[in-house]
Amino acid sequence: MSIAIDSMKxxxxxxxxxxxxxxxxxxxxxxRAYIRYPRDCWGCASCIKECAFGAISFYLGADxxxxxxxxxxxxEGDLLNWQIEKTDGTKEVxxxxxxxxxxx
Amino acid sequence: MIEKANNPGQRFKVYGxxxxxxxxxxxxxxxxxxxxxxxxxxxxxxxxxxxxxxxVIIAEKANIKRSGCLAAGVNALNAYITKxxxxxxxxxxxxxxxxxxxxxxxxxxxxxxxxxxxxxxEQLGLVxxxxxxxxxxxxxxRNIKINGENFKPLLAEAVSKLSDVTVINRLNITDYIVxxxxxxxxxxxxxxxxxAYEIRAKKVLIATGGAAGLYRPNNPGFSRHKMWxxxxxxxxxxxxxxxxxxxxxxxEMRFIALRCKDTIAxxxxxxxxxxxxxxxxxGEVYENKYGLTTSQRVYGTVxxxxxxxxxxxxxxxxxxxxxxxxxxxxxxxxxxSQTLKWVEAGKNPSEQNVEIEGxxxxxxxxxxxxxxxxxxxxxxxxxxxxxxxxxxxxxPQKYVTGALVEGEIAALRMMQQLDxxxxxxxxxxxxxxxxxxxxxxxxxxxxAEEDKTGTRETEQQLLDAKIxxxxxxLQNKSALFTVEQLEEAMQKVMDTYGGxxxxxxxxxxxxxxxxxxxIRQLQVLAExxxxxxxxxxxxxxxxKERLTVCLSVIAHLRARKETRWHSFAxxxxxxxxxxxxxxxxxxxxxxxELKIIYRDLVEKGETYEHxx
Numbered sequence: 041m042s043i044a045i046d047s048m049k050x051x052x053x054x055x056x057x058x059x060x061x062x063x064x065x066x067x068x069x070x071x072r073a074y075i076r077y078p079r080d081c082w083g084c085a086s087c088i089k090e091c092a093f094g095a096i097s098f099y100l101g102a103d104x105x106x107x108x109x110x111x112x113x114x115x116e117g118d119l120l121n122w123q124i125e126k127t128d129g130t131k132e133v134x135x136x137x138x139x140x141x142x143x144x
Numbered sequence: 145m146i147e148k149a150n151n152p153g154q155r156f157k158v159y160g161x162x163x164x165x166x167x168x169x170x171x172x173x174x175x176x177x178x179x180x181x182x183x184x185x186x187x188x189x190x191x192x193x194x195x196x197x198x199x200v201i202i203a204e205k206a207n208i209k210r211s212g213c214l215a216a217g218v219n220a221l222n223a224y225i226t227k228x229x230x231x232x233x234x235x236x237x238x239x240x241x242x243x244x245x246x247x248x249x250x251x252x253x254x255x256x257x258x259x260x261x262x263x264x265x266e267q268l269g270l271v272x273x274x275x276x277x278x279x280x281x282x283x284x285x286r287n288i289k290i291n292g293e294n295f296k297p298l299l300a301e302a303v304s305k306l307s308d309v310t311v312i313n314r315l316n317i318t319d320y321i322v323x324x325x326x327x328x329x330x331x332x333x334x335x336x337x338x339x340a341y342e343i344r345a346k347k348v349l350i351a352t353g354g355a356a357g358l359y360r361p362n363n364p365g366f367s368r369h370k371m372w373x374x375x376x377x378x379x380x381x382x383x384x385x386x387x388x389x390x391x392x393x394x395x396e397m398r399f400i401a402l403r404c405k406d407t408i409a410x411x412x413x414x415x416x417x418x419x420x421x422x423x424x425x426x427g428e429v430y431e432n433k434y435g436l437t438t439s440q441r442v443y444g445t446v447x448x449x450x451x452x453x454x455x456x457x458x459x460x461x462x463x464x465x466x467x468x469x470x471x472x473x474x475x476x477x478x479x480x481s482q483t484l485k486w487v488e489a490g491k492n493p494s495e496q497n498v499e500i501e502g503x504x505x506x507x508x509x510x511x512x513x514x515x516x517x518x519x520x521x522x523x524x525x526x527x528x529x530x531x532x533x534x535x536x537x538x539x540p541q542k543y544v545t546g547a548l549v550e551g552e553i554a555a556l557r558m559m560q561q562l563d564x565x566x567x568x569x570x571x572x573x574x575x576x577x578x579x580x581x582x583x584x585x586x587x588x589x590x591x592a593e594e595d596k597t598g599t600r601e602t603e604q605q606l607l608d609a610k611i612x613x614x615x616x617x618l619q620n621k622s623a624l625f626t627v628e629q630l631e632e633a634m635q636k637v638m639d640t641y642g643g644x645x646x647x648x649x650x651x652x653x654x655x656x657x658x659x660x661x662x663i664r665q666l667q668v669l670a671e672x673x674x675x676x677x678x679x680x681x682x683x684x685x686x687x688k689e690r691l692t693v694c695l696s697v698i699a700h701l702r703a704r705k706e707t708r709w710h711s712f713a714x715x716x717x718x719x720x721x722x723x724x725x726x727x728x729x730x731x732x733x734x735x736x737e738l739k740i741i742y743r744d745l746v747e748k749g750e751t752y753e754h755x756x
Contacts, residue, residue: 042366061206061215062369062376063314063335063679076679082369082376083407084215085480100484101367104406109488111480120293122476124487132487134472141273141291142219142474144283144417 049095168339177345182212184533185351188551217293231255247538257549354508355379360639383689396700398505409479443710457497521557530554623674
């Protein structure tokens with residue numbers, strides 16, 4: 041369980057470094073974010089929600105059955121669009137409305 | 145100088161900088177210090193500001209926006225008094241689930257506030273599912289359904305709007321300042337800069353959460369932190385209290401969660417949401433065989449596996465497509481890894497049962513009864529030190545709303561005590577002698593207000609001594625082991641001899657003795673660690689905290705000579721339950737030794753208050 045940060049997409053806003061509940065993300069000298077302690081990620085997805093540039097994706101470690109798919113999330117008004125991109129390039133989006141409660 | 149192997153992707157990959165030291169320091173004064181800006185801490189701050197002008201500092205190890213248990217979100221409030229029920233019903237439920245080792249007075253005072261804090265959260269913007277009549281939709285007898293993805297940001301935002309509430313993020317508190325069993329404040333350091341803090345406070349609320357990472361986790365490799373409880377909750381509050389001589393209760397009632405395998409995502413949403421039963425590999429529903437309390441559900445799963453009928457599952461095959469979709473959304477709001485797993489596998493829960501497993505044991509007062517021994521106002525046995533949320537004992541099944549209520553209860557009492565003390569000070573009765581002492585130096589009212597332990601000079605001396613302790617780790621050149629290595633060793637010891645996953649949560653007295661001996665050895669090694677920077681200095685302290693908590697867990701497991709809760713405390717020397725053990729096992733550090741104290745149960749209609 042961890043995250044991957046695409047340094048080409050990172051704009052250096054530092055929001056992910058602030059929000060991480062484990063303070064695991066830091067800035068490199070080139071002002072791009074990186075995860076200093078990838079094995080310490082809880083998988084809460086706070087950072088990927090915070091990133092407005094889609095630079096951070098979330099994946100399952102191979103030790104917990106991960107197969108290389110990456111998840112990102114973007115906000116659109118009240119909607120949170122969770123996108124999962126599989127290794128074969130196919131994408132699936134699950135949309136959650138912030139105003140909708142869990143039904144279960 | 146000992147050189148350590150470069151170990152990419154792991155802690156302590158860089159080495160060789162022994163020049164770092166703490167070069168900044170600050171002494172702050174406040175009426176109330178809240179340690180931990182999580183659920184309970186934030187709500188306490190809101191309560192204080194709603195009712196008073198007392199100054200507040202919140203010391204938060206990370207950043208309050210997403211720190212604590214609610215980082216990813218939560219999609220139900222598990223503690224709510226639903227229509228047709230009364231608070232005592234909730235007390236009865238929690239009492240039964242813990243097989244009577246609870247504080248009835250704490251449960252009742254908590255239960256009475258559940259709906260009040262829920263209404264407050266709704267005002268702050270929390271989305272709660274309602275029916276056509278505007279009533280909350282219940283899930284079972286005690287739960288209501290929400291969209292709690294933003295629960296913590298809502299709380300953090302409310303706190304940010306409060307006047308004279310200073311949030312200091314990235315401040316890791318390590319020790320209380322206690323004088324004559326009276327709280328005076330706390331020491332800590334920043335992980336953002338090389339700075340140490342001494343925060344002097346008249347009242348302190350500890351709200352740092354419980355302890356994860358004591359035992360080897362389900363996924364001990366790369367995904368070691370894919371665990372149920374926040375891996376960043378390291379038992380700091382417990383450890384500080386234990387070291388300061390606070391009385392603690394029921395550390396032997398460990399919490400083990402029944403979770404979705406690998407992702408360690410919650411099972412309640414599936415079990416309650418779509419009515420999925422626990423089944424073994426033969427397809428047999430086994431949950432009724434072992435009982436339906438929290439510990440029995442875990443125990444049943446362990447037994448089925450041991451007897452060759454594993455793996456175990458929640459039976460979701462055959463649920464509808466709509467249910468599939470709702471579950472995928474529900475998990476995104478609290479445990480997104482589970483949705484990712486379903487999508488990645490190309491199989492929804494309707495097509496494949498969800499495999500389940502028990503987690504490693506945690507110490508967490510929001511679910512079981514471990515924590516500070518408090519009175520009904522949540523004051524600990526150290527005067528002026530209050531505890532709320534997962535660090536507070538005696539009051540299990542408090543969940544999110546219960547933690548909010550405890551923050552509120554503690555806040556109200558702290559304000560009341562401050563009101564009384566301010567009045568006495570004005571009357572010249574309290575601090576009278578000290579005021580005369582300092583009068584020779586200054587007429588400054590602040591000085592007269594200053595605590596009884598002494599002057600600004602002694603405050604500086606104490607902080608300098610604490611900085612020397614911190615610097616010793618930053619500059620230590622003789623360290624052979626890393627924090628990571630000692631953490632792994634600790635988790636192995638607890639797993640093997642302290643009743644972890646590897647020993648099916650079981651232990652005996654001999655094994656506990658071995659666990660204690662080995663943890664004590666690790667404590668010695670932990671004093672000789674090197675920290676490359678402030679972040680790693682935090683890792684050093686987190687390890688030390690966990691080792692302290694481990695010793696208390698071991699002592700408590702040893703002291704309860706029965707098996708009241710399967711799996712949570714499965715003592716093979718005493719496999720049966722006995723009415724002789726209808727009592728609390730408490731502990732207190734005295735002269736460096738952990739002393740066990742047995743106390744009578746506080747039963748229905750009774751109330752416990754501290755007598756000194």
